[in-house]
Amino acid sequence: MKYKYIAVTILILGVMATCIACGGHGQDIQNPEITPTPTGAQPIPTELLNMPSIDVTWLSPGKVEVGNFYAGATAEYPIRVHNGNNVSTTFTVAYRIPDNYATGFLPPTPEVANWVTIIGADTPLEAYETRDLTISLSMPYGAVVPAHQWEFWISVKDNSQAGFVRTELCTRWLITMME
Amino acid sequence: MKTRRIGMLFGLLAVFGLLAGLLSPAVAFAATSADVTITGTPTFIAITGTDSWTINGLTGDSKMDVNTTYYSNPLGDTTSPSATVVDGECKFTVTNASSNVALDLTVNIGNFSGGDAMTNSNLGTNGANSFGAYTYYSGMTYTGKVIGKTTGSAALYSDWSGSTLKWGIELKTQSGAWTSGTAETSTATITATEHV
Numbered sequence: 001m002k003y004k005y006i007a008v009t010i011l012i013l014g015v016m017a018t019c020i021a022c023g024g025h026g027q028d029i030q031n032p033e034i035t036p037t038p039t040g041a042q043p044i045p046t047e048l049l050n051m052p053s054i055d056v057t058w059l060s061p062g063k064v065e066v067g068n069f070y071a072g073a074t075a076e077y078p079i080r081v082h083n084g085n086n087v088s089t090t091f092t093v094a095y096r097i098p099d100n101y102a103t104g105f106l107p108p109t110p111e112v113a114n115w116v117t118i119i120g121a122d123t124p125l126e127a128y129e130t131r132d133l134t135i136s137l138s139m140p141y142g143a144v145v146p147a148h149q150w151e152f153w154i155s156v157k158d159n160s161q162a163g164f165v166r167t168e169l170c171t172r173w174l175i176t177m178m179e
Numbered sequence: 180m181k182t183r184r185i186g187m188l189f190g191l192l193a194v195f196g197l198l199a200g201l202l203s204p205a206v207a208f209a210a211t212s213a214d215v216t217i218t219g220t221p222t223f224i225a226i227t228g229t230d231s232w233t234i235n236g237l238t239g240d241s242k243m244d245v246n247t248t249y250y251s252n253p254l255g256d257t258t259s260p261s262a263t264v265v266d267g268e269c270k271f272t273v274t275n276a277s278s279n280v281a282l283d284l285t286v287n288i289g290n291f292s293g294g295d296a297m298t299n300s301n302l303g304t305n306g307a308n309s310f311g312a313y314t315y316y317s318g319m320t321y322t323g324k325v326i327g328k329t330t331g332s333a334a335l336y337s338d339w340s341g342s343t344l345k346w347g348i349e350l351k352t353q354s355g356a357w358t359s360g361t362a363e364t365s366t367a368t369i370t371a372t373e374h375v
Contacts (some may be wrong), residue, residue, distance in 0.1 A: 059225070099332055099370065100285060103375075157368075165232065168371070171373075172375060176215065
C-alpha cells in the first residue's frame with residue numbers, strides 16, 4: 001500500500017515538472033512562429049510634458065531601450081511624430097544604421113534591416129498632426145545576434161525640405177540581449 | 180502482490196515524467212515574453228535649420244575651381260575660419276527646440292549629382308574625382324573640425340543643450356579638371372539624436 005502513496009507522490013511531482021517544462025513560453029524557443037507579446041509601456045501622454053510648440057516638427061521618444069532580447073522575440077514600441085508645418089507633409093520614416101553609437105553598443109548586422117517594420121508612415125501627416133507609428137523589431141529564431149549590446153536608429157525626415165542643408169531626427173534603439 | 184506491481188508501474192511512470200521534466204532545462208527555462216523589457220524615455224527631439232549654400236557664392240562668382248578649398252564662411256568663400264571659430268564665420272544655424280534632453284548633432288554630406296558628380300572621399304581629402312569635407316561650429320578650435328562623410332560621420336557636437344548653434348562646412352573640390360561645365364548639387368543633413 002505504501003508503494004502506492006510513494007508512486008502517486010512521485011507521479012504528481014513528475015506531472016508538475018513536465019507542465020513547467022512544456023508550459024507557455026517554452027514554445028517560443030521550440031516554435032519560432034510564436035512570438036512573445038511585446039511588453040513595452042505606453043509613452044507618457046505628450047500633453048503632460050514640456051513638448052515643443054505646435055509649429056515645430058518633433059520626434060518622441062529620443063531613445064528606446066530593449067532589454068533581455070533574444071532570437072525569436074518581438075519588441076514593439078510607438079514613436080510619435082509631429083508635423084510642425086501648416087500643410088500636409090510627407091515624412092520618410094526609415095530604419096538606418098547609426099552614425100555613432102552609445103558607449104558599449106555595437107553596429108547592427110545587415111540582416112537587422114529586415115527585422116524592423118514601421119507601421120503608419122505610408123500617408124502624409126496633416127498640418128500640425130501628431131501621429132504614433134508602431135516600430136516592430138522581430139528577431140527571427142536562430143538569427144545571428146549582432147552583439148550583446150547593439151544599436152540602430154529610426155530616422156524621420158520631412159520631405160518638404162529644400163536647399164543644401166536639411167534636418168533629420170532620429171530615435172536611438174538600444175538593444176541588450178539576454179545573458 | 181498485484182497492488183505492489185501496480186505501485187511499481189506507477190512509480191516507473193512517475194520517475195520517467197519527473198526525469199523528462201527535469202532533463203529539459205533548455206525548454207523549462209526558455210526566455211519568456213515577460214523577460215523582454217522595453218522602455219521609452221519621454222523626450223522630444225526637435226531641431227530646425229534648413230539652409231542653402233552656393234559654393235563660392237557668398238562673396239565670389241558662384242563658380243567652383245578645381246582643387247580649391249571653399250568655406251561656408253560669410254566673410255569669404257576661401258577664407259578659413261579663425262583658430263577659434265566665431266559666429267560670423269558660420270553661415271548655418273541650427274536651432275534646438277527639443278525638451279528634456281541633450282542632443283548629439285551629426286552632419287553627413289552626400290555625393291554631388293549633375294555635372295562632374297564629385298563623390299565624397301569620406302576622408303576629408305580630395306582626389307581626382309572626389310571632394311573632401313569637414314564641418315565646424317562656432318566656439319570650437321578649428322583644428323578640431325570633423326570629417327564630413329556621406330554616412331557615419333562622427334558627432335559634430337556631442338551633448339548639446341544650447342538654443343542655437345552656428346556651424347559651417349569646409350569643402351575641397353576635386354583635383355581633376357572639370358569635364359562637364361554644368362552645375363552639380365549635393366545636400367548636407369544635420370541629424371539630431373538624444374545624447375546617451
